[in-house]
Amino acid sequence: MAMEVTQILLNAQAVDGAVRKQAEDNLKQFQEQNLPSFLFSLAGELANDEKPPESRRLAGLILKNALDSKEQHKKIEFVQRWLAMDQAYKAQIKALLLRTLSSPSPDARSTASQVVAKVAGIELPHKQWPELIGSLLSTVHQLPAPTRQATLETLGYICEEVSPDVVEQDHVNKILTAVVQGMNSSEENNDVRLAAIQALYNALGFAQANFSNDMERDYIMRIVCEATLSPELKIRRAAFECLVAISSTYYEKLAQYMQDIFTITAKAVREDEEPVALQAIEFWSSICDEEIDIIEEYGGEFSGDSDVPCFYFIKQALPFLVPMLLETLLKQEEDQDQDEGAWNIAMAGGTCLGLVARTVGDDIVPLVMPFIEENITKQDWRHREAATYAFGSILEGPSPEKLVPLVNMALSFMLNALTKDPNNHVKDTTAWTLGRMFEFLHGSTLDNPIINQGNCQQIITVLLQSMKDVPNVAEKACGALYFLAQGYEDAGSGSSPLTPFFQEIVQSLLTVTHREDTGESRLRTAAYEALNEVVRCSNDDTAPMVAQLVTVIMMELHQTLENQKVSSDDRQNELQGLLCGCLQVIIQKLGASEPTKHHLMQYADQIMGLFLRVFASRSATAHEEAMLAIGALAYATGTEFVKYMQEFYRYMEMGLQNFEDYQVCAITVGVVGDVCRALEEKVLPYCDGIMTQLLKDLSSNQLHRSVKPPIFSCFGDIALAIGENFEKYLLYAMPMLQSAAELSAHTNGADDDMIEYTNTLRNGILEAYSGIFQGFKGSPKTQLLMAYAPHVLQFLDSLYNEKDMDDVVTKTAIGVLGDLADTLGSAAGPLIQQSISSKDFLKECLSSDDPLIKESAEWAKLTLSRVL
């Protein structure tokens, strides 16, 4: 048997497709027939040093994939399957895996350490395999270096796999001791040292208690800092990565080390090789992130009871930090702007400088201005670019009072540079800097506008001119135009300063979209984004021109659909997506007011026809955009949308079935809501199909969980549209809502993400209840809902008791109380009277500071006053 497994595993990697297929079938068959013995054979293969490396590698891989999956539902299934397996088998498999950690083959050791961590990830949370950590650590000091390395790697993977609360403090202490010893400079084997540092990186989350102990913390910090000086690059980089992780996990414990850390990071930034220098800069960026968060959260006011105080590390380091970062700006790479994935020390330094500006505000300006003045006119393009980049980087953070005078001085220089500078790199950064000026210092909220009648025309002329420049410069010019338009969003109903240029701007952007040299760059996308923003921020003056744009974009879309008949490629699908997006923006713009809506409606049939054709393409992005645009069209069209339903319904159903591209599914669910509100009771003939699909979606464990809350809300939309006709779905929808409500009532022990998700789910459930109650109001069938009332009230009570609702849920929940009373009337009076929601919860909401909560509560009070 064992012999056979080796051969099958080798065959499964054969070049000959038929052989491979046969082997894969054999493996599958074996797995299905007897999983425990299958896994045992694989573990045996992996552990056996006499087997060929290829079969061992595949054995390990299959083993690992049998324990974990990226897909949530499979993962859960695998966990259950392992837990249910016979203990004897599992014990033997685990013993084989641990033995493999001492194998002479590095590959086998590495694979085994990952598989051990996967098993631990399943068993430790269930209080199984308690002896694992102890047995890994018991002999770690005496082991030969390769095994020590494998053991440390295993510990690292385990820490990555399981959450801190399933490992007892005693074990954490032991792990950290072993890890820190492995990191010590006395460890001569670099592989072991590297494994130890990487393990520490994963174990940091476990070390709360140790970081609170001065002595232990000092020791860990000393070892990490020492490791940054190792002669081995990989070790230095890993050590800085640890420092970065420590800076975000233990920000409040860093004060006493900052002096030393500054010294070693500064040295690394100036002298070390790029991979290390990048991490050293990242340390400061990460400190900025922390301080920006803290300052945002507490609004700069710190009292004794603030959770995390701000230590103003950046402010203190400013005189040394800023010159260090400015130096990095001069280390640009040629052509970095053409490479999407480029990331180098100049970019990291500029990014960090931008974060520093956001952290300290005005204080950065005097430290950066001399650098700009000194370099902006220099001969070497690197100096001009660095100076421009520095200026662009500090435009967010300092106050407008500080920046506006500087921008007023710099603006015409920048406009000039954008047209005249001989270097593309400088022009690229100049256009970007102009965009940043418009983004942060232009708009109706600012007292002193940097753009006025005097320079508006020049700015537009220069930007439109730049759109003819090389693609990367043209792209940034489109970006600048985007923010220029955005600043006029609230210009009011009066004439926008852009109105006289509207036609010219639109024409230039359309020309850009037709450029042949856009290649792989983002230029075409940037041009459509700018066009969309120009449309969004346009005012009534230009509505006729926006209406003309409808026919232009329709023609373009028609053209791509025709081209598609000949050949289809990604660029074309992308273009269809962009065109649908553009139409969506136009539909929303023109649909927003009655006079302009008229312009749109004459094209509604044609537009809808094109959208339906887009569904023939296989691109998820294009589908998504077409779906969004159809939602907007349904909203603008109202009841008359019914004429498209016959044809559209098919694609709606397809969208609801699209589990794989869950974004498409989510958007389609939203569009179902749009259609319900547009058609009202006329949506009824389609409801059987829609409801069936939605219920299937909810029961599926393949569909991404983020789609489920909107599906519940959609129940509410449907019920509100079709009223008492929802009766026939109650039997299916209500139990679903009920069990989801029970699941979402408690969040105990969940992390922030889970709590946020749970609140979204609760809101969806409550919106469903709200729609259903309101839909039935006044119907003779309201008594059908009486049976569900106790559960709904219980749900509201438990939400109130749980005390972890967000404001949106609170508002919806108290509204549901009102809806229930409103629809069921005095028949529900006694039930309502028993609920806490009708008393304490309502009282709290009535005195809420949130006007929306208060409004809902007042309404609930009103309906309760009628029934009680």
Next chain:
Amino acid sequence: MAPHDLRRPFKRPLISDQERRRQQSLLRQAQNRLDAQHHARFLVSTAFSLSSSQTPEPETEPIHEPESHQNDELDVLEASKLKGAEARKWFAKQLMHPEWMIDIPENLTNDWFVLARPSGKRCFVVSSNGTTISRLRNGSILHRFPSKLPNGARTKDVNSGSSNSYSILDCIFHEQDQTYYVIDMVCWRGYSLYDCTSEFRFFWVNSKLAETGAFDPPSYYHKYSFSLVPVYGCDQSGLCSAYSAPVPYVKDGLLFYNKHAHYQAGITPLALVWKDENCSQYVMDTDSKGQVPNQQQVVLELQEDGKLTTCDDPPVVFGCLDGSFIQQSDLHSGYLLRFAIGEEGLVLVGGKLEKADLQYLGKANRARASADSFSKVMFQYSVRHSPLKLDDLLGSVSSPVDQESKACDIEMDG
């Protein structure tokens, strides 16, 4: 070891426009859902409460056009969109009218509020869609103006909530100081208050109106000022205050509201009006020249069968015209006719009208929307014969000492 996430170079945009479109669609959908929910919450209930409190129209009504019946089913939002004659007809039927107090209700102290009624034009004030319109009791428009009521002016104020939302106040427009005195609230930001007790409605008026700035002095976006009328519990001190405490407006009698009564379109015995010479210039009805006629005059409606009735539901019959007289004078059923009450007066047996001495004067003024109510005729009659005096009212409410513990739990002095 998980690779550390690379920081995104900030020369590249953080959020794609596609993501933005997606977010904006979600926002739009959420807003639309809220609007739909909001619409469902109050409108349907308003429609129901209105149709159930509607006075059924006689089957055949020559004055009314055929579509008038449909209008009964309109909810307030739809009604607020009505224009011209349609709107006039609808609003003419929505005001709550007090009966005249011909005897003192039991339990005046515990169950009633009292307030000094401002003299002026009774009207509904409707604010919606950026404008405010006041409509007189016959439904015609008094003013169209901007105000600080919710959605009452076209300003960029985003706090006024959904653009669908509207508010309806029951007011008296007081000419002398060009102020709308708010005596009741029917809808607020789209929430119907029809089904709420007057106790609740007064509480609401008090707490809500102040939030809007409606009491501010007139300005460009707020053409007329609004003001509250002090409301008192109906004990001795409350009655005295309402009767004699100084107010910035000219008084026209006292209004009594039953605390537990809902707002009801048409005439209701749960709101009452009472006057004497001290608190009103208009105790006795005057003729078109402003003179008090020697004989009491009444306006009655001619029915198909020649009966002369009041506007009450059910109508009270005061007499009957014979067919030949009707033909001679070219009268038709539905006409409003003016009569004088003759020497023999009104004969009442056990509170029911037995006989009335009516003398035909002619057709009523065209501006009249309806016949007199029974209580009005009776009040005018008693004013001329044995008026109900303030002392009678004071005598019926218990002394303040008894009431100490039950003191009005809401203080309605604005």
